[in-house]
Amino acid sequence: MIALRYLAVVGLLTAALVYMIADRMALLASPNVVSLEVIPIDPTDPFRGDYVILAYKISNIEVDKADGVDDIGFREQVYVALKQDAQFWVVAGLYRQASAVPAGQKYIRGLVSNAWEIDDTKRRKIQVTYGIESFFVPQGSGKPLEDAQRQGVVSADIALGTDGRAAIKAVRVDGQPVHTETLF
Numbered sequence: 001m002i003a004l005r006y007l008a009v010v011g012l013l014t015a016a017l018v019y020m021i022a023d024r025m026a027l028l029a030s031p032n033v034v035s036l037e038v039i040p041i042d043p044t045d046p047f048r049g050d051y052v053i054l055a056y057k058i059s060n061i062e063v064d065k066a067d068g069v070d071d072i073g074f075r076e077q078v079y080v081a082l083k084q085d086a087q088f089w090v091v092a093g094l095y096r097q098a099s100a101v102p103a104g105q106k107y108i109r110g111l112v113s114n115a116w117e118i119d120d121t122k123r124r125k126i127q128v129t130y131g132i133e134s135f136f137v138p139q140g141s142g143k144p145l146e147d148a149q150r151q152g153v154v155s156a157d158i159a160l161g162t163d164g165r166a167a168i169k170a171v172r173v174d175g176q177p178v179h180t181e182t183l184f
Contacts, residue, residue: 027167028181030159034082034089034106035172038154051136052145054156054168058082058091058108063124067093068100072126074115079164080128081105088155094126098164109164132158132166137179148173 037057058080063070072078072094081093081101092105101107110128118125135156137145148154157170157177171179 024167027161027165028159028169030161032106032160032162033169034084034108034158034160035087035155036158037088038149038156038171039152051134052142052149052171053134054149054154054171055133056130056156058089059128059130061091061094061126061128062118063094063126066091068095070094070124072096072112072115074112076112078110078112078126078128079107080110081107106160107164108158108160108166130166132156132168135168135171135179135181137171141179145171145173145178 039055039057061080063072066081068081076096079095079098079101080091081095082089082105083092084090089106093101095101095107098107098109108130110130112126113129114127116125117123145154153174155172155175156168157172159167159169161167168181170177170181
């Protein structure tokens with residue numbers, strides 16, 4: 001009886017692990033990929049090695065310049081519709097539900113981490129986090145990537161799931177991939 005319970009627990013844990021790996025593989029294999037312009041920030045983690053904090057131009061949004069709803073507030077989940085503008089994808093609209101995003105538009109799901117008014121103009125700005133703000137790199141390669149960020153030549157290819165989830169697929173410097181996300 002105890003052996004059967006033990007096997008059931010091991011089976012459940014194995015199934016959960018397989019699901020997490022398969023879900024991540026499916027997201028990274030998504031053909032729905034956008035390139036985002038990155039802006040500079042700088043860290044290191046003593047336990048996991050070098051990593052780079054990536055901030056995106058689409059993270060700071062002037063609400064009145066985007067289609068959709070204009071009363072998005074702090075800590076709200078938001079779906080940010082994207083449109084391609086030359087080399088990178090930019091904000092097209094803000095929506096509370098994925099179903100409200102116009103058909104055919106790509107979108108990314110995020111969380112409003114800050115909201116404020118711009119000066120005395122009554123225009124609102126929000127800051128959105130997408131869960132793709134840090135990227136671990138091989139030891140010793142974080143500093144060169146941070147330097148490239150300061151020069152404004154870094155971008156990221158982001159895989160988008162059908163539900164708006166995002167994963168970093170690759171980080172590019174001057175358009176050339178320098179780090180590609182792998183599962184292992």
